[in-house]
Amino acid sequence: MSKRNNHTWPYYLYFFLFAGGMGVYISFINVYLDALGYTRLQIGLLSAVAPAVALLAQPGLSLVAERSAVKNRVLLVLLVLQVGTALLHIAAVSWPLMALAMALLTTVQGAALALGTAIILQGLKARGQQEQYGGVRLAYSAGYALAGAAAGILARWGWVYVFAFCALLSGLAWLGMKRLPPVQGYQSRGQRVGLRALWGYREFCVLIGYCLLLHSTSSLATMFLPLYFKQLGASHTLYGWSVFVLAAAEAPFLLLGNRLMRRIPVRVLLMVPGVVLTARWLLTAHITQPLHLLAANSLHGLSNIVIYYTMARYIEETLPKEVATAGQGVFGAVVMSGARIVGALAGGLLSRRVELGGIFVRMGVVTCVAVALLGVYNLLRHHKHFYADPGN
Numbered sequence: 001m002s003k004r005n006n007h008t009w010p011y012y013l014y015f016f017l018f019a020g021g022m023g024v025y026i027s028f029i030n031v032y033l034d035a036l037g038y039t040r041l042q043i044g045l046l047s048a049v050a051p052a053v054a055l056l057a058q059p060g061l062s063l064v065a066e067r068s069a070v071k072n073r074v075l076l077v078l079l080v081l082q083v084g085t086a087l088l089h090i091a092a093v094s095w096p097l098m099a100l101a102m103a104l105l106t107t108v109q110g111a112a113l114a115l116g117t118a119i120i121l122q123g124l125k126a127r128g129q130q131e132q133y134g135g136v137r138l139a140y141s142a143g144y145a146l147a148g149a150a151a152g153i154l155a156r157w158g159w160v161y162v163f164a165f166c167a168l169l170s171g172l173a174w175l176g177m178k179r180l181p182p183v184q185g186y187q188s189r190g191q192r193v194g195l196r197a198l199w200g201y202r203e204f205c206v207l208i209g210y211c212l213l214l215h216s217t218s219s220l221a222t223m224f225l226p227l228y229f230k231q232l233g234a235s236h237t238l239y240g241w242s243v244f245v246l247a248a249a250e251a252p253f254l255l256l257g258n259r260l261m262r263r264i265p266v267r268v269l270l271m272v273p274g275v276v277l278t279a280r281w282l283l284t285a286h287i288t289q290p291l292h293l294l295a296a297n298s299l300h301g302l303s304n305i306v307i308y309y310t311m312a313r314y315i316e317e318t319l320p321k322e323v324a325t326a327g328q329g330v331f332g333a334v335v336m337s338g339a340r341i342v343g344a345l346a347g348g349l350l351s352r353r354v355e356l357g358g359i360f361v362r363m364g365v366v367t368c369v370a371v372a373l374l375g376v377y378n379l380l381r382h383h384k385h386f387y388a389d390p391g392n
Contacts, residue, residue, distance in 0.1 A: 008132055011120050012139040014176035018116060019140040020147030021082065021169035022109055024162060027148045027243045029102070030223055032089070032159055034230075041352065042095070047223055047344035050102035051337035054110045058337060061111040062118075062329025070182045071119055071325065078112040079174040086167040090160050106337065114332035118325040119183045121316040126183075130316075134254045137309055141250040143169075148243025156237065185325075197323055198330055204319065206377055207270060211307050211335045212342075213370035214274055217281060217363040218304055219343030225293075232290040242294050249301030257309050266314045267378055273303040274371035281364035285357045307335070 033043045065074040085105040092098040124130045147169060154161040199205060225242075253260075260269060280299040287293045315327040350359050 008124070008129065008136070010176065010179035010181075011123065011132075011136045014116070014173060014180060015120065015136050015140040016143035017169055017173040017176050018079075018112065019143035021086070021166050021173060022113065023144035023147040023243060023247065024151040024166040024169065025086065025105065025109065026222065028151055028155065028162055029089075031155070032162070033098075035159065040347070043223065044344045044347045044349075046095075046099055046102055047347070048341050049099050050106035051110075051340035051344070053103040054107040054337040055333050055341065057107045058111045058114065058333035059326065059329045061107075062114055062326045062332075065115050065118075066185045066322070066325045068185045071115060071185050072177060072180060072182050075112060075115045075119065076174060076177055078108045078115065079170055079177060081108045082112060082170040083167045083174070086163050086170060089163050106340075110332050110337055111329065113336075114328040115325065116177075117312050118316070118328045119180065121312065122183050122321075122324070123181055125316065130313075131258045133313065134257045134309070137257075137305075137312075138251055138254040141247045141254065141305070145244040145247030148247065149241055152237045152241065152243070198319070198327055201319065203267065204315070204327070206374075207267065207311065207314070208331060208334055210270065210274075210370055210374045210377075211311060211331075212339055213373075214277055214307060214367055215304070215335050215339035216342040216346070217277060217366055219340045220347050220359065220363055221281070221284075221343075222340075223343060223347045225297075232288065232293065238290060238294070242297050245294055245297050246300045249298045250305040251301070253301060253305055254309065257306075257313075261310060261313060266310050267374065267381065269310055270307065271371055271374055271378075273306040274367050274374065276302040277367040278364050278371065281360045281367065285360035285364070311335075 030043055030047065033046060038046070061074070061078070065071045068074055082105065085101055085108060088101040088104070089098070092101045120136055121130065121133060124132055124136070147165070151162050151165060154165055276299050280296055280303065283296050283299075284293065287296060311331055312328065315331060316324050319327045347359070350362070354362070
């Protein structure tokens with residue numbers, strides 16, 4: 001093994017830089033659209049078109065990577081596209097051009113996240129260090145938090161600086177990826193397995209559906225929280241710090257996640273984010289001060305990160321290696337892009353009929369129902385006629 005492969009710091013560095021680019025874009029794109037004068041309905045439509053394209057493209061891109069000789073090369077191409085499409089937002093002066101820019105960047109970011117996660121997990125697993133994924137994911141949270149806070153300050157000077165910053169971080173992530181050990185595609189030599197094979201794993205499908213329900217409410221929150229902060233009188237800077245709080249709150253779980261997964265089945269552990277999100281949305285609906293909203297955002301540390309971390313580990317450790325990368329891609333497409341479609345469409349419709357507080361109440365009801373459904377599944381889990389995953 002070469003000296004380059006003897007250290008794990010490149011994994012930390014890459015995820016830190018990549019997360020910074022994602023944090024800037026995801027946190028501020030709707031604020032940017034609002035500043036350009038788009039209505040809530042137009043923002044909802046734009047937020048639905050972009051992930052719809054990603055939903056169709058991401059699984060295929062993951063399969064292309066799995067069938068390539070070196071997965072890293074596909075990721076490097078995606079990162080180059082990420083730089084270009086981030087800058088395209090600055091020149092997007094019309095609705096169609098903005099829709100194109102958002103669709104392209106959402107697709108390449110989602111595919112790059114899924115592929116990067118697979119490369120990191122498989123690289124760590126090959127060295128017997130998969131327990132370090134929590135620390136690597138913590139670097140992701142740190143990058144997301146710091147970049148979000150910095151972007152809130154840059155937004156005061158002009159939006160061109162925000163998207164230039166996003167592009168810069170993506171470019172630096174490209175350099176960081178060059179330091180990662182190469183990972184071979186498992187289908188590059190041998191039998192090729194299609195995406196349909198994934199649907200034979202019942203528990204995987206159930207958990208995907210559950211996570212889709214939860215993340216749809218989070219996507220709806222991503223759309224409306226910036227507007228809610230603005231309605232409460234908060235500045236872009238304060239909203240930037242709220243992004244910092246969101247990401248920083250993930251640290252405790254990431255430090256304990258490996259131990260928890262050894263002791264608690266994933267299907268049970270995933271009930272935690274459902275309960276926490278229910279409490280968070282119901283609390284948010286009744287908040288009238290921006291600082292109180294900042295405090296409520298700290299509950300994020302026991303919600304979305306639990307979904308991302310546990311499902312990434314579950315896919316890598318449960319699915320056959322030939323479809324693990326495709327599984328990460330399907331998870332990213334369905335749960336992240338699919339949830340953004342549902343959230344955007346629901347947000348566009350609800351914003352015309354319901355006040356912001358009422359929207360958060362409805363989000364709490366959805367997450368409560370999702371927890372109840374997963375609870376029923378867990379009760380039925382041991383029934384021999386109900387559960388029959390391949391290989392079990």
